[in-house]
Amino acid sequence: MTLTRRKFLKAAATSALSVMAVPCISQGFELEGRMSLGPKALKARRWAMVVDMNKCRDDCADDCLIACHEIHNVPYIPKAEHEVMWLFLEPYENAFPERSHRFLSKRVREKEFFLMCNHCEDPPCARVCPTQATFKREKDGIVMIDYHRCIGCRFCMAACPYGSRSFNFRDPRPFIKKINPEFPTRRRGVVEKCNFCQELLEVGRMPACVEACKEGVLTFGDLEDPTSAVRTLLSEKPHIRRKPDLGTGPSVFYIV
Amino acid sequence: MLEKVFHGGKGYWVWVLALAAGVGIGLMAYLYQLREGMWVTGMSRDVSWGFYISQFTFLVGVAASVLMVVLPLYLHDFKAFARITALSQFLAVGTLLMSLLFIFSDVGMPMRILNVPLNPTPHSMLFYDTVFLPGFMVINLIIGWTAIGAEKREVPLQWWVKGLIYLSMPWAVVMHTVTAFIYAGTPGRGFWMTAIMAPRFLVTAFAAGPALLIILCTAIKTLTHFVVTERAIQKLVTIMLYALIIDAFFLGVEYFTVFYADIPEYTETFQYLFLGIDGDCALVPWTWCMNLALLVAIGLLVIPGARSNRPVLIAACIIALIGLWIDKGYVLVPAAFIPNVFGRIMEYPPSWVELTISLGIYALGTLIITALYKVVISVKEETQDL
Amino acid sequence: MFNKGWVIGGIIIFVAVAAFPFYWYQVGRDKPFPELELPAKEKRCVESVDFMRANHMRLLDAWRIAVVRDDLLIYTSAKGENFEMNLHKTCMGCHTSRDRFCNRCHDYNNVVPPCWDCHFAPSEAVKDQRPEVGVQPPAQRGLRPGARSEVIRVNRKGGKS
Numbered sequence: 152m153t154l155t156r157r158k159f160l161k162a163a164a165t166s167a168l169s170v171m172a173v174p175c176i177s178q179g180f181e182l183e184g185r186m187s188l189g190p191k192a193l194k195a196r197r198w199a200m201v202v203d204m205n206k207c208r209d210d211c212a213d214d215c216l217i218a219c220h221e222i223h224n225v226p227y228i229p230k231a232e233h234e235v236m237w238l239f240l241e242p243y244e245n246a247f248p249e250r251s252h253r254f255l256s257k258r259v260r261e262k263e264f265f266l267m268c269n270h271c272e273d274p275p276c277a278r279v280c281p282t283q284a285t286f287k288r289e290k291d292g293i294v295m296i297d298y299h300r301c302i303g304c305r306f307c308m309a310a311c312p313y314g315s316r317s318f319n320f321r322d323p324r325p326f327i328k329k330i331n332p333e334f335p336t337r338r339r340g341v342v343e344k345c346n347f348c349q350e351l352l353e354v355g356r357m358p359a360c361v362e363a364c365k366e367g368v369l370t371f372g373d374l375e376d377p378t379s380a381v382r383t384l385l386s387e388k389p390h391i392r393r394k395p396d397l398g399t400g401p402s403v404f405y406i407v
Numbered sequence: 408m409l410e411k412v413f414h415g416g417k418g419y420w421v422w423v424l425a426l427a428a429g430v431g432i433g434l435m436a437y438l439y440q441l442r443e444g445m446w447v448t449g450m451s452r453d454v455s456w457g458f459y460i461s462q463f464t465f466l467v468g469v470a471a472s473v474l475m476v477v478l479p480l481y482l483h484d485f486k487a488f489a490r491i492t493a494l495s496q497f498l499a500v501g502t503l504l505m506s507l508l509f510i511f512s513d514v515g516m517p518m519r520i521l522n523v524p525l526n527p528t529p530h531s532m533l534f535y536d537t538v539f540l541p542g543f544m545v546i547n548l549i550i551g552w553t554a555i556g557a558e559k560r561e562v563p564l565q566w567w568v569k570g571l572i573y574l575s576m577p578w579a580v581v582m583h584t585v586t587a588f589i590y591a592g593t594p595g596r597g598f599w600m601t602a603i604m605a606p607r608f609l610v611t612a613f614a615a616g617p618a619l620l621i622i623l624c625t626a627i628k629t630l631t632h633f634v635v636t637e638r639a640i641q642k643l644v645t646i647m648l649y650a651l652i653i654d655a656f657f658l659g660v661e662y663f664t665v666f667y668a669d670i671p672e673y674t675e676t677f678q679y680l681f682l683g684i685d686g687d688c689a690l691v692p693w694t695w696c697m698n699l700a701l702l703v704a705i706g707l708l709v710i711p712g713a714r715s716n717r718p719v720l721i722a723a724c725i726i727a728l729i730g731l732w733i734d735k736g737y738v739l740v741p742a743a744f745i746p747n748v749f750g751r752i753m754e755y756p757p758s759w760v761e762l763t764i765s766l767g768i769y770a771l772g773t774l775i776i777t778a779l780y781k782v783v784i785s786v787k788e789e790t791q792d793l
Numbered sequence: 794m795f796n797k798g799w800v801i802g803g804i805i806i807f808v809a810v811a812a813f814p815f816y817w818y819q820v821g822r823d824k825p826f827p828e829l830e831l832p833a834k835e836k837r838c839v840e841s842v843d844f845m846r847a848n849h850m851r852l853l854d855a856w857r858i859a860v861v862r863d864d865l866l867i868y869t870s871a872k873g874e875n876f877e878m879n880l881h882k883t884c885m886g887c888h889t890s891r892d893r894f895c896n897r898c899h900d901y902n903n904v905v906p907p908c909w910d911c912h913f914a915p916s917e918a919v920k921d922q923r924p925e926v927g928v929q930p931p932a933q934r935g936l937r938p939g940a941r942s943e944v945i946r947v948n949r950k951g952g953k954s
Contacts (some may be wrong), residue, residue: 163659182852183840186859188876189866208689230755241749249672275594281533282522290864297861298911302522303445303515306462306533307456312595318455318515320446333881335911339444340515353866397594 170375191355195373197272197292197346199402201384202265202379207368212240212263214242219345223339224336226326233320238267238360243350247393264405265360265369268315269393270294272400276307285342291346292374294400301341308342310392313401316344347371374402408556411785415478418630419781426774436576436760437512445515447760450759451752453742458737458761459513462768464632466506466617467540468608469632470499471583472616473547474576475646482573487639493783496551501776503544508768510536532592535585536689543582544574551779559786583608598676600744601664607657613730614650617643618724623780625721633784634770644720651727655701675746680738687752690742694732700730748769760766827901839868839876839883850906853880866890885914 170378219225219238228234245250247266270287274294277285284300285307287293322339330336334350337343348358356362361369372379381404384390390404415423425646440447450457459783476495479485511517553568587605594600621643665673678684680694704727713719741755838845839852856878859865868876878882889893891914899906 182855183711183844183871185869186863186865187867187869188864189877192864192866232447232453233446234452245749263744279531279533279589279593281531282526283524283528286862288862288864297859299857299861300522300526301516302517302519304510304513304533305450305455306531306589307517308452309596309743310593312748314453317452318445320450320452320492321444330913332913332915335881335913338907338910342515349864354699364842394595399594406541 196375199374226323269401430769436763454755464655469614505772
């Protein structure tokens with residue numbers, strides 16, 4: 152048999168590919184231990200937030216924002232284009248643009264509302280994420296981001312109708328005023344957002360904004376439990392959600 | 408056959424070196440973006456997709472237009488296209504390479520790009536793009552290369568290559584449809600959320616591809632001994648003309664639905680595009696240019712005397728291409744973010760970094776297409792009767 | 794064979810270039826294995842020392858997936874001891890220094906895991922707090938009580954009509 156150059160190259164390419172494939176296939180690893188829920192973890196089938204704007208006082212409206220951003224190491228980026236926001240304020244006309252019209256009183260139009268990730272029942276961000284880095288936890292309804300997996304394609308930001316997602320256009324660390332070492336920062340190039348304080352719920356605490364608010368504006372609880380505080384509030388008072396016509400099923404309710 | 412790439416005249420090498428320099432400049436800009444982060448682009452938390460994703464969208468369309476050459480040749484036995492199929496297929500290879508590089512330049516964590524194939528996600532439309540784009544690129548490279556090889560050795564095409572050709576036809580349609588679905592499936596972006604998106608993507612693709620091919624064929628004719636028959640060119644003109652007319656119709660339908668129904672969520676962006684809102688009007692000239700270019704190109708091409716006159720035809724092709732590029736490659740992507748979800752206007756101008764990286768990617772794609780075309784033309788020059 | 798001289802010469806040059814790390818960096822030099830700082834009080838780790846030495850990265854990977862994606866918190870080891878799956882509290886609670894424990898071995902093996910892009914080691918957190926040049930201190934940007942909302946809106950254009 153004569154070995155032509157063509158055959159030699161083919162054989163060489165095939166062997167190289169097979170050698171490269173070996174480490175890909177042989178990746179079996181199992182931990183010896185077991186994993187379980189935290190003993191004090193708060194449980195719910197679908198976490199939800201009710202924001203009672205009637206109780207919100209303007210002079211302390213920053214306490215909950217600061218509590219949220221400090222505990223989660225959210226950077227304060229001075230340029231609006233690159234801002235990172237988990238919990239933030241927008242006037243009524245911007246939070247609910249489809250409900251706003253020129254006959255609303257100035258007071259109502261400019262009344263500021265707390266906005267955060269709505270942790271939708273059917274989140275479009277999780278639907279479009281090409282790596283499942285954003286996903287909805289079926290157990291408790293929280294929409295999470297796996298910052299280890301996010302590739303920063305920003306498809307989720309295009310899909311989110313609420314502007315709840317921020318991209319780390321630059322390294323966030325230099326922009327964090329006071330670092331909370333117990334919670335990681337994010338890194339440049341990933342998308343981030345409110346996580347309903349999942350890290351506090353699993354050790355038996357309420358979300359940071361709820362703990363920080365002394366006026367009782369924020370109520371947090373299980374939407375699927377008819378006896379929960381949020382359900383009681385919702386059955387008593389008229390409330391609205393942001394862009395309900397899109398069918399995403401937001402879990403954040405506003406009493407106005 | 409590859410050795411043909413390394414034999415060329417002075418003009419060829421000047422062209423190749425100029426493109427290589429463009430690639431180098433683009434690469435340096437990319438390294439800058441990689442070191443600094445995405446803040447060096449013009450994108451923001453409000454307009455989170457910009458020039459890169461626009462180019463990706465436009466170029467996938469050009470690649471999908473290979474269907475308009477393969478289909479008449481293999482389903483309708485239109486023999487005049489036999490001489491340009493390889494050109495069309497290699498054009499698709501180059502444009503798809505550019506599309507993939509544009510996606511790569513757009514992601515914030517490029518080192519994690521393999522997370523997409525490692526976590527296959529059928530409910531994400533971007534996943535289908537990452538499957539269909541490289542697939543179409545490989546298929547066309549194989550088809551084009553083996554076809555040229557068969558022609559050189561004067562043997563008939565292998566049976567499996569014919570199979571691949573038939574596979575590539577639905578593939579082209581599906582590939583561009585899933586690109587449209589990226590946009591058409593986003594709730595809350597009224598500008599994108601229209602069922603006409605995918606059909607319009609296809610017709611604009613089928614206009615842009617032939618327009619570019621006509622320009623390329625003319626350039627090749629003046630630079631080499633390789634001749635494309637007038638019959639093939641006129642067929643491309645017909646395809647392009649009908650695609651443009653259907654596109655204009657689709658656009659009109661979209662404009663009617665949006666403006667007559669007048670639902671703010673859908674009209675706001677169009678209002679911003681045509682008139683500007685509160686003095687913010689960066690995209691207004693582009694929008695008018697795009698609509699005007701479409702009409703002028705159609706107007707020129709419907710006149711039989713004009714389309715058989717080569718300089719006028721080339722002018723019409725360039726005008727059409729500019730209009731189609733503005734449509735998909737400049738306006739379509741950022742416009743959907745303006746006004747943003749809070750009803751505010753945050754405009755988007757691409758930054759010099761974005762433009763330089765894009766220049767580099769275009770240069771690389773052109774370089775690849777040049778090399779592939781060199782092979783095609785060398786082989787065809789040998790085999791054709793002069 | 795065509796161009797014998799070029800081919801053989803080319804092969805020799807290729808081998809010389811490809812093998813340069815061996816003779817350039819390593820010949821005649823034996824880098825000693827670094828001494829790792831072990832916790833003074835705690836003698837038992839999550840799993841056995843051999844297991845941790847070989848598999849700590851896989852354990853951490855499994856932990857982060859469990860915590861982020863499955864809402865789990867407690868890891869019960871093969872010996873039946875419970876640990877909170879938390880890099881900061883559990884791992885760094887004992888191995889307090891990333892420089893004298895993690896990095897020494899990682900440097901020796903020339904691996905650069907990206908953990909510290911986001912996570913902190915307790916002893917290093919203070920050092921990382923100083924904002925770098927070019928960042929205004931928050932007070933000047935209006936981050937006093939009652940002004941946070943201003944900060945968030947400060948650069949944004951006004952609402953629609």
